[in-house]
Amino acid sequence: MAKTLLILGGGTAGTMAANRLAQELDLNEWRIIVVDQGRVHYYQPGFLFIPFGIYKKQDVIKPRRSFFAPGVEFVLSEIDVIEPDKKRVRIKADGGRYISYDFLIIATGTSPRPEETPGMKDGGLWYKDIFDFYTLEGAVRLARRLRTWEGGRLVLNIVDMPIKCPVAPLEFIFLADWYLRENGLRQKTEIVYVTPLPGAFTKPRASQVLGHMLEDRGIHLVTDYYIERVDPERKVIVSYDEREEPFDLLVTIPLNKGSDAIARSGIGDELNYVPTDPHTLKAKELEDVFVLGDATDVPTSKAGSVAHFMVDAFVPNFLRYIEGMEMLPTFDGHANCYIESGFGKGFLIDFNYEVEPLPGKFPLPGLGPFSLLQESVVNHWGKMLFRTLYWHVLMKGRRLPIPAQMMMAGKWA
Amino acid sequence: MPVRAIGALQVEVDAEGYLVNPQDWTPEIAEAFAKEEGIELTDRHWEVINFVRKFYEERGQSPTIRQITTGSGVPTKELFKLFPGGPAKKVARIAGVPKPAGCI
Numbered sequence: 001m002a003k004t005l006l007i008l009g010g011g012t013a014g015t016m017a018a019n020r021l022a023q024e025l026d027l028n029e030w031r032i033i034v035v036d037q038g039r040v041h042y043y044q045p046g047f048l049f050i051p052f053g054i055y056k057k058q059d060v061i062k063p064r065r066s067f068f069a070p071g072v073e074f075v076l077s078e079i080d081v082i083e084p085d086k087k088r089v090r091i092k093a094d095g096g097r098y099i100s101y102d103f104l105i106i107a108t109g110t111s112p113r114p115e116e117t118p119g120m121k122d123g124g125l126w127y128k129d130i131f132d133f134y135t136l137e138g139a140v141r142l143a144r145r146l147r148t149w150e151g152g153r154l155v156l157n158i159v160d161m162p163i164k165c166p167v168a169p170l171e172f173i174f175l176a177d178w179y180l181r182e183n184g185l186r187q188k189t190e191i192v193y194v195t196p197l198p199g200a201f202t203k204p205r206a207s208q209v210l211g212h213m214l215e216d217r218g219i220h221l222v223t224d225y226y227i228e229r230v231d232p233e234r235k236v237i238v239s240y241d242e243r244e245e246p247f248d249l250l251v252t253i254p255l256n257k258g259s260d261a262i263a264r265s266g267i268g269d270e271l272n273y274v275p276t277d278p279h280t281l282k283a284k285e286l287e288d289v290f291v292l293g294d295a296t297d298v299p300t301s302k303a304g305s306v307a308h309f310m311v312d313a314f315v316p317n318f319l320r321y322i323e324g325m326e327m328l329p330t331f332d333g334h335a336n337c338y339i340e341s342g343f344g345k346g347f348l349i350d351f352n353y354e355v356e357p358l359p360g361k362f363p364l365p366g367l368g369p370f371s372l373l374q375e376s377v378v379n380h381w382g383k384m385l386f387r388t389l390y391w392h393v394l395m396k397g398r399r400l401p402i403p404a405q406m407m408m409a410g411k412w413a
Numbered sequence: 414m415p416v417r418a419i420g421a422l423q424v425e426v427d428a429e430g431y432l433v434n435p436q437d438w439t440p441e442i443a444e445a446f447a448k449e450e451g452i453e454l455t456d457r458h459w460e461v462i463n464f465v466r467k468f469y470e471e472r473g474q475s476p477t478i479r480q481i482t483t484g485s486g487v488p489t490k491e492l493f494k495l496f497p498g499g500p501a502k503k504v505a506r507i508a509g510v511p512k513p514a515g516c517i
Contacts, residue, residue, distance in 0.1 A: 160479050166516045196478070198502050202514035204428070210517070224499035226478055228489070241493045255479075270483040278473070299474040301516045335516065349517055357517050 002031050003322075006089060006101035008079055008261075010036035012044070012395075013293025013307035014107035015067050019397025020315045022069040032071065033099060035091055037078040039064055042136060043390055045304060045383075048168050048340070050139035051146055052179045057136065059387070067395045075099070079108065082265040084286045103288050103322065106274055108259035110164050110294040110302055116255040117159055123232030130230065130250045133172060134164060145249065146179070151188025152248030157237055158195050159227055159255045162271075164294055164302045167349070169193070169253050170200060171340045177217045178342030194222040194237070194245055203356040206349070209373045213341070256302070258295050273297035278353065279329030281314050282321075290314065300333035300353060308394060309334040312404035334406040336362075338383035346379035348372050352406040360411040364402065372411065419445045431505070431512050435469060438509030446507045450496075454507075458495055461485055465508040475510045477501060 005021065007014045018034050025032070046060035068074050077093030088100040112134045114121040120130060131145060132138035156173055163169075173193050180186040193200060193214060200214055200221055201207040214221050228240045236244045258272030267286065268274050275284040276296035283289040292314060293307040300306055313331040321327050333353030340346045348370045349357035359373040370379050393400060414425045414433050420441050425433040430446070432438060443462055447454045454462075464485035468476045478501050482489050496503040501513045 161477050161513070161515065196501070197513060197515050198499060201517055202512070203517050206517040224502065226489070226493075226500075240489050241497070270480060275472075297472065299472075337516075339517075351516065 002029055003102040004031045004033060004100065005103045005105070006099055007032065007034045007105045007107060008082070008089065009107035009109055009259075009293070009295070010034045010041070010064050010068075010074065011107065011109050011293065012304045013109075013295075013311060014105065015041065015064075015395050016308065016311040016397065017105055017107065017292055017314070018072045019067070019069045019395070020311060021318070022071050023397060024315060024319060027071040031073065033073045033075060033101075034068060035075045035077055035079060035089070035099070036064060037076070039076065041067055041395070043387055044134075045165070045390075046387060047133055047136060047139040048171055048175070050136075051131075051133055051142040051172075052175050053143060053147075057140055060136065062391065069397055079259070079261040080264065082106070082261065082267060084265075084267065084283075084289055087288070101288075103290070103318075104286075105290045105292055106262070106283070106295050107292045107307075108261060108295045110256045110258050110273075112164075112254040113257050114252065114254040116257075117227060117230060117252075119230030119232050120252065120254065123230055125230070125232045125235070125250075129235065129248065130252060132252055132254055134168070134253065142251065149180075149185060149189075149249065151185055153190045153192065153246060154249045154251065155192045155194055155237065155245055155247040156251045156253075157225070157227055157245070158197075158253040160196055162302060163253050163256045165337075166301055166303075167337050167339045169195075172251065173219055174213075174217070174342040175340055177219060190220065191218070192220045192222060192245065192247075194225045194227075196224065196226050198223050205359065206357050206373060209359055210347070262295070269297055278333065279331050280317060280327040281310060281331055282327060290318065298333065301335045301337070303335055303337060304390070305336045306334070308400075309336075309404045312399070330404070332405050334404060336402070338379055338386065340380065340383060341375050344380050345375045345377055346383050347375055348379045348382065350406060350411070355406060355408070355411075358411040358413060363410055369410065429506075429512065432509040435509050435511070438466070442509060443507050446509075450503055450507065452496065452503070452507070455495075457487070457491075458507075461487055461492065461495060461504055462508045465504050465510060469508070469510040475501070475505045475513050477513065 040061050041064040043060040046055045049055040077091040080090040080092045082089050088098045127141045131142040180189050226240050236246045262268035262272040274291045276291040278298040292310050294302040317327045336350045351357045361369040363369050424437045492500045
């Protein structure tokens with residue numbers, strides 16, 4: 001009888017895992033089923049560019065179904081509950097039917113929850129003077145708001161960590177600084193970066209090399225700020241220790257939480273992330289269940305590049321597991337992120353669980369080298385080119401010539 | 414890394430005074446670091462400190478404020494009164510675990 005590999009979530013991690021495993025598994029003996037609630041596959045790194053008119057909506061969406069390799073079955077449905085004891089998942093479509101599995105991959109991601117902060121979504125200012133940009137709708141509406149911006153106090157606030165793509169808030173303010181200068185509005189705009197962390201940069205080497213970037217651009221920094229609520233009447237945010245930041249435009253990075261299906265199934269932590277072995281990506285408490293991408297609780301960034309390296313490390317390990325062999329601790333927390341800094345330049349950072357972002361060069365056959373922790377035009381083009389690689393290489397189950405594990409070559413330790 | 418003497422102990426600390434090796438931690442270190450932060454430790458502080466140490470041992474990372482309040486049952490307002498200015502980073506230092514950090 002055929003074995004079933006069930007994948008929950010058809011985003012970056014789930015799609016890559018499905019297509020890579022479709023090449024590795026004998027499809028006469030295996031069914032691969034992907035369940036996702038939405039018809040659209042988003043290129044999420046592109047959302048950042050939408051508020052500034054660099055990308056349009058059409059640049060970041062494609063039909064989800066078109067990405068799956070032949071042999072991968074796609075089920076359009078919300079996930080109701082995961083029942084690991086019975087090795088089955090109840091979906092909401094078709095009157096709530098069950099899908100049984102032999103092996104399960106949870107790749108349900110994480111999402112912003114503005115409703116968790118009082119006054120944010122329910123205070124009458126949502127999508128008028130308060131916006132997120134981690135959703136397509138938020139990014140598109142913010143673009144519209146910025147086109148009519150005449151100056152004032154622009155506050156970017158991160159509600160709490162961890163967040164998806166943790167460098168995007170910094171990129172947003174660098175791009176905002178550039179965009180407002182280009183449009184002659186920078187002198188009329190005060191930009192304030194309000195973070196719950198002790199600084200904009202918190203890793204020693206990055207702080208050393210990049211610490212001056214906010215000051216150079218005249219961006220104000222407020223640290224250790226833990227928002228309690230938005231006061232929509234007075235247009236201020238208020239922290240738990242009663243500090244107030246007035247705003248004309250609030251760009252919020254809301255609390256991020258994993259899927260509600262994880263909570264309903266009782267298999268997640270307080271933020272709905274599934275406790276996961278950091279090196280094999282097997283769910284710690286669950287048999288034959290694996291977790292990829294943003295849905296895990298592993299201490300690395302929630303980012304597409306991490307999902308990519310996770311899948312690269314996981315696929316050969318999963319093939320060992322189904323043969324009854326022990327999994328190897330091959331995932332090292334590797335992340336590799338371009339950081340847009342405005343004016344057509346960017347940075348690149350490369351790190352893992354053990355090694356913080358270091359300066360140096362990042363070799364990439366055919367394209368690189370890119371400069372690490374240093375602003376360059378080439379890094380910016382790397383980021384812009386990446387959208388093409390994402391759609392046509394990674395999501396199609398093809399590989400990039402980058403090893404899954406982080407390399408020290410080129411880094412100045 | 415600089416080495417500090419706390420009572421009879423010699424411990425390595427980083428540039429910001431955080432323990433380099435969380436396993437070096439002792440309750441005396443907590444008392445000494447708390448005093449430097451201007452905090453007199455009460456039972457309620459210890460509930461938070463013990464929770465943070467347990468969280469770090471189990472998960473290999475320092476908890477966020479939300480993780481502390483959900484996990485320990487101490488409300489956020491009270492947490493800010495117990496560790497004024499920045500509860501997550503202050504309790505991390507006192508509990509001998511790494512300072513909460515972003516990716517860069």
